[in-house]
Each structure stands twice: as C-alpha cells, then as structure tokens.
Amino acid sequence: MSAKVWLIGAGPGAADLITVRGMRLLQEADCVLYDALVQPEMLTYCPQAELIDVGKRCDLASTQQAFINKMLVDAARKHSRVVRLKGGDPLLFGRAQEELRALDVAGIAYEIVPGITAALAASADAGVSLTSRGLARNVLFATARVGHGEDPSDWVRPVLAADTSVLYMGVKQAAEVAAALLAGGMRADTPLLIVENASLPSKREWPLTLAELPQAASWQLQGPAILLIGEVYRAKLALAATPQAKLA
C-alpha cells in the first residue's frame, strides 16, 4: 500500500481559517490524528475519517512525542490517506521535525500544508499590523522560557533586538516573563497586548504596559493566549481603560 501523510496546519481555531487545501484534504482523509489545540468544529470536515485524539500539549514530555510518532506511523501502515492535524502552523512551535523524521525513517511519503499561526490571527482580531512603516520593520516569534535550568537571555536578547515580538504561551508565567524583560533592559512603559482565544467567538484582548504585566498572572484565562510586544500597540494602549477594568 502506498500511504501518504499530510501534515496540516489547522490554523488558530476558527474552522474557516484553515486553508482551502487543508479542508479538502480533511474531506478525503481515511484517518485524522489531531492535537488538543484543534477545535471540534474543524473535525466536521471529515465525518468519514477515523479520528485519533493525540492530545498533544505544548509542555509535552518527549516520551509522549515518541508515542505520537509511533501512532502516526501505525496509521500510515493501516490507511492510505492520513492527516496529521496540528493547531496553528506545523513548522512554527509545532515539533513537526520530530514527526517528519519518524516518517522518513519508516519510508512513508508526506506533504506539509501550512496554517495560519496564532500571531497573525491575533493581529487580525486586534486590527494592528505586526510591521508598520517607520515604527516596526521586523517581528520575532518566540516562546518565553522561565523556571529552573532556563537561561532567560536565550529569548530575552532576541525579543529586545526585534521591533515587534510575539511570545507564544508565557501569559501564565507573566510575572517571571516581565521580570526577565525588565532585567534585560526593556522599558517599563513598553506597550503590550495579550490576546486570548484568537479567532474564536470567545476571543478577548487586553492592552497593558510591561509594568502592568505581572498582574496578568492572576487572571483566569480560559484558552491559549499570546503576548504581543512593541510600539505598534501604543495607540491601543492609549484608547484602553485599565487592564483590570477591561477584564471585568
């Protein structure tokens, strides 16, 4: 049997923010392995397929990744059209390289279909361009790593060098993230924007300053949130009430 695997980016959450190609491949799939970040509505495109919830989360242990790799290879040995559906884009914070290596080793053909990454969806929701003439000529996508054994300079230095930065995850550790950025020399009045559940009806946003960021650690966010940083968010900050008022 000549099986093929399509590694598809589901996008930020809304079912109609997958690509047309991604939707069509879901409609033709025999088997779909999907992430914890994939919304249930997305799976209505593939009622014919065997669905496998691999429940992947960002703080995944490597043993769990090895198990996903094995399930993916097993599915490709059993079915001819297998979709591996991942939240966002597969090649940006998606651990795709490990799954692709497993497919290579098993001699299984694959193709990658890009997806809308959360930063682009959050920006569309907020109506603020990541780059802006005279204000921001480049943008960094990073994950904030705080805690035991982590060297914050790994991510703080590139964040400080970039005009706009987007931190995937990290809002739950807002106090540590703020401390690391302040220690690195970022100004306390730097404008930030937190966007939760980008692209979904439950989406929410809070403009705030770096000095106010530690407060966000106590907010009870329900879904995935990203932190956008840079001068392009200053206009939104000026319009906003206090972050606490906006949360209420």
Added chain:
Amino acid sequence: MSAKVWLIGAGPGAADLITVRGMRLLQEADCVLYDALVQPEMLTYCPQAELIDVGKRCDLASTQQAFINKMLVDAARKHSRVVRLKGGDPLLFGRAQEELRALDVAGIAYEIVPGITAALAASADAGVSLTSRGLARNVLFATARVGHGEDPSDWVRPVLAADTSVLYMGVKQAAEVAAALLAGGMRADTPLLIVENASLPSKREWPLTLAELPQAASWQLQGPAILLIGEVYRAKLALAATPQAKLA
C-alpha cells in the same frame, strides 16, 4: 449604504492556500482590489466581482499608496461588499496600517482575514521547521534594507540575535545583504536557503552558505524569493550539490 471592506490575505500564491473564509468572502464580493503578488487563479473565486488591479509592489512610493487608499475608499462608497486582497498576510509587511487608517478616517467598517505568509509556505515546501527542539527556539521575519541612507544595523542586529531568520525580499541585493551580515559577525558557513515562488508549481530552492550568498545576485530569479537563515538548514546544505549545479 452600509458598506464593508474585508482586508484578506491571499497567501503565498497557490489558489488553494487562501483560507476557507477568504475564499467564501471572495465568492460573495461585489468588488475586489488586488495586488501584483496575487496570482490570476485566485481571481477565479470571484467571477461576479468588479476587479481592480492596484498593482502594488514592495518598493511602492508613498504617493502610490495614497492612490490605493483613495481607490479603496471610493470602492466602498460604490459597493456594499469590497475585498482588498493582498499577497501573503495583510499584517506582515503589507502596509495594511495605512489602508486601515484611510478606512477609519472615512468611517468605513472593515474586517481582517489573515493569510499564509511566504515564510510558512516556503518552509512547507522545503520540509524544514522554522523552530526545532534544541536548535531553534525563535524566528525573526524581517526585510533587508541596503543602499543609500539605510543603516544595516536596523535589521542585522535582530537577525544575529534570532535562531532562525527569514528575510523577505533581499535576494536581488544578495551581495550587499551578505556583506552586512558578515560585517555584523555572522559566520561565513552559516546555512541559508533561498526559496523562489513558494507554493507555486514553479517553486525552486537553493541551499547555500553565507559565503556563497553573493553569487545569488547574478541568478535570474523569475518570481518573489525569500532568504531563510539558520542552523535548521544545515542538514539540507549537507545533501545539496553546489548551488550553481542546482540552479542549472
């Protein structure tokens, strides 16, 4: 008349790499203003719409941007469902902020629909993840600015600080880009990947080192090309013949 404008990312080129939402909005549009980077196949989604080619290019003069802003506002005064279709994602190197400001001033409602940016499509074509465990934890998207009156440190410093970088445009000025990166301290053996016409049947890629980059200035590239930089491309470099051989 209560007109509305949708600012939609067309994605990297392939007609089926627009989002499902973007395709549906094109199918319902009265008028579509599109860029030079939008492929003709994309416009087959909207045979009913009045099509306006605003021919926008990256090195656009600001007077031309003012003219596009005016055409967009005029279209919204004449039609009820207007789509502004931009190559890639509207909020990443898309000059969207200027068009949104013009709509705000004119009191016209709008919504933004994200698109697949070229870096994600090029990565999918190449099969290399922008981030990779233990190798690349962050990625910078930038434009290389060389020539009179430009300070290369504006873009060289963030590129040097990031693990993976993607330079939009800049391949035509490969010699100046290479000189600026080498002067900034980037190693001559840093692996690079040039991807031309990402997502299209005519797509091509060349792995090369920073030391070899100046040669690319003389290549006759036919379409838009991006330059990807970082250790994640080393494996591809090892597999490749010389860049000249691959071009032939």
